Amino acid sequence: MFDNKNGGIDRRGMLECMVWVGTGVLWTVQGGVPKSLGLLGEAKAQAAPGAFTFMQISDSHIGFNKPANPNVLGTLQEAIDRIKAMPTKPDFMIHTGDISHLSRANEFDDADKVIGSAGLDVHYVPGEHDMIDEDNGKAYMDRYGRRAGAKGPGYYSFDAGGVHFVGLVNVANLKAGGMGSLGEEQLAWLADDLHTKSASTPIVVFAHIPLWTVYPEWGWGTEDSAKALDLLKGFGSVTVLNGHIHQLMQKVEGNVTFHTAMATAFPQPQPGTAASPGPMTVPAERLRSLLGVSKVEVRRGQKQLAIIDQPLAES
Amino acid sequence: MNNYAKRRGGRHIVLALGLLAPVLLLLPPGRGPVAAAPDVAEVRIDNFTFSPAELTIKAGTKVVFRNSDDIPHSVVMASVGVHSKALDTDDTFSFEFNTPGTIDYFCGLHPHMKGKIIVVPQMNDH
Numbered sequence: 180m181f182d183n184k185n186g187g188i189d190r191r192g193m194l195e196c197m198v199w200v201g202t203g204v205l206w207t208v209q210g211g212v213p214k215s216l217g218l219l220g221e222a223k224a225q226a227a228p229g230a231f232t233f234m235q236i237s238d239s240h241i242g243f244n245k246p247a248n249p250n251v252l253g254t255l256q257e258a259i260d261r262i263k264a265m266p267t268k269p270d271f272m273i274h275t276g277d278i279s280h281l282s283r284a285n286e287f288d289d290a291d292k293v294i295g296s297a298g299l300d301v302h303y304v305p306g307e308h309d310m311i312d313e314d315n316g317k318a319y320m321d322r323y324g325r326r327a328g329a330k331g332p333g334y335y336s337f338d339a340g341g342v343h344f345v346g347l348v349n350v351a352n353l354k355a356g357g358m359g360s361l362g363e364e365q366l367a368w369l370a371d372d373l374h375t376k377s378a379s380t381p382i383v384v385f386a387h388i389p390l391w392t393v394y395p396e397w398g399w400g401t402e403d404s405a406k407a408l409d410l411l412k413g414f415g416s417v418t419v420l421n422g423h424i425h426q427l428m429q430k431v432e433g434n435v436t437f438h439t440a441m442a443t444a445f446p447q448p449q450p451g452t453a454a455s456p457g458p459m460t461v462p463a464e465r466l467r468s469l470l471g472v473s474k475v476e477v478r479r480g481q482k483q484l485a486i487i488d489q490p491l492a493e494s
Numbered sequence: 495m496n497n498y499a500k501r502r503g504g505r506h507i508v509l510a511l512g513l514l515a516p517v518l519l520l521l522p523p524g525r526g527p528v529a530a531a532p533d534v535a536e537v538r539i540d541n542f543t544f545s546p547a548e549l550t551i552k553a554g555t556k557v558v559f560r561n562s563d564d565i566p567h568s569v570v571m572a573s574v575g576v577h578s579k580a581l582d583t584d585d586t587f588s589f590e591f592n593t594p595g596t597i598d599y600f601c602g603l604h605p606h607m608k609g610k611i612i613v614v615p616q617m618n619d620h
Contacts, residue, residue, distance in 0.1 A: 245564045245583070246564075247564070280566070281566060281580060281582060282580070307602075307603040307604070308566070308603070311566065311568065311579070311580035311602070311603065313579065315577075353602060353603075353605040354605060355570070355572065355598060355599075355600035355605055355608060356600065356605060356606060356608055357605045357606065358605070358606065395606070396606070397542075397606065398604055398605060398606035454541045455541040455542035455543070455563075456542060457541065457542060457563065457564055457565045458564055458565065
């Protein structure tokens with residue numbers, strides 16, 4: 180909650196202190212009726228124009244039913260319910276892939292129903308679990324890619340609130356012994372997509388597998404991500420949102436902030452702490468502290484986007 | 495393994511082989527001597543690993559890939575253009591290897607998972 184990155188108290192921090200002391204009441208006018216906002220969350224709703232919020236959700240794995248979480252549809256619903264209950268409604272959501280577990284139609288249907296109950300637009304990219312229908316990804320493209328105007332296995336871009344969003348696919352045409360892969364065709368498209376954007380345009384790139392090398396022994400990285408990051412070098416603000424590893428990780432390198440989200444389905448072990456990167460079974464009372472969503476705030480006048488991770492329950 | 499049993503006057507060799515055969519059958523499949531007899535061999539998938547990682551079989555053997563992991567995997571043999579469907583827990587994929595040679599394969603979902611099938615020629619009976 181505290182913006183320690185800016186080295187001290189900021190407007191929001193001051194408001195929060197004031198609320199705690201009981202002196203802070205923010206008045207705002209909505210529809211001509213003055214309304215006091217006692218909660219800090221509501222106070223953010225009146226942030227400066229040009230600011231907006233979106234959600235990152237990831238790895239819902241609808242269709243999974245093993246001990247690590249026998250009810251992934253239930254935990255996805257909990258995540259969506261939390262989003263619905265937010266005092267400030269986000270503008271839209273990004274899903275960083277593994278929507279389904281086995282690319283089955285009923286799995287996609289169930290996911291769509293639950294995610295749709297948030298009443299928000301959702302921008303998807305596929306995970307490797309979304310590419311395993313008989314036609315190796317056609318089910319995903321038919322359902323999600325086409326309506327986004329996506330190319331190839333599902334890459335596309337869109338603009339919102341002055342920010343340029345790019346959805347990349349690094350789970351298609353995987354080669355032996357490797358990690359994720361973007362491929363030359365997608366990289367050429369990316370170069371073309373970016374070259375008309377000014378250096379001051381904030382860029383958000385989202386893809387399933389991390390676009391930096393988290394742990395190659397488990398395939399947690401993208402072989403040709405360096406080429407993509409090279410294309411992003413000239414931009415003042417770049418945020419990379421990924422999933423796949425089912426745990427939070429964040430890294431800042433110059434103007435680029437990398438962030439991986441929790442899953443809504445099941446946690447996975449930290450790199451090297453288990454025999455394999457598969458589903459990690461934890462005591463039932465601990466599960467919800469390892470699942471969750473992330474809220475991303477674009478703040479006017481601030482280069483870096485703020486990412487606030489929200490587990491389904493506190494640990 | 496040469497079968498000398500049908501050669502005339504080879505009884506002493508047959509006896510020696512009769513003692514050896516159970517030992518050979520006990521050898522695990524994989525690197526080293528080819529196990530006696532099986533037409534079917536198994537590769538087990540568990541913990542994001544193919545076991546055995548290297549399997550040596552005679553031409554004509556059918557290999558059954560069995561997924562015992564709690565995550566789906568698949569089998570991709572690029573050199574023979576084979577791409578299995580995704581295998582959920584307890585699903586299997588079978589493939590008969592008829593041609594001697596080495597076939598590398600990997601998991602289509604998790605390409606860092608790799609394995610190798612070494613196909614040796616079937617020996618002719620004399």
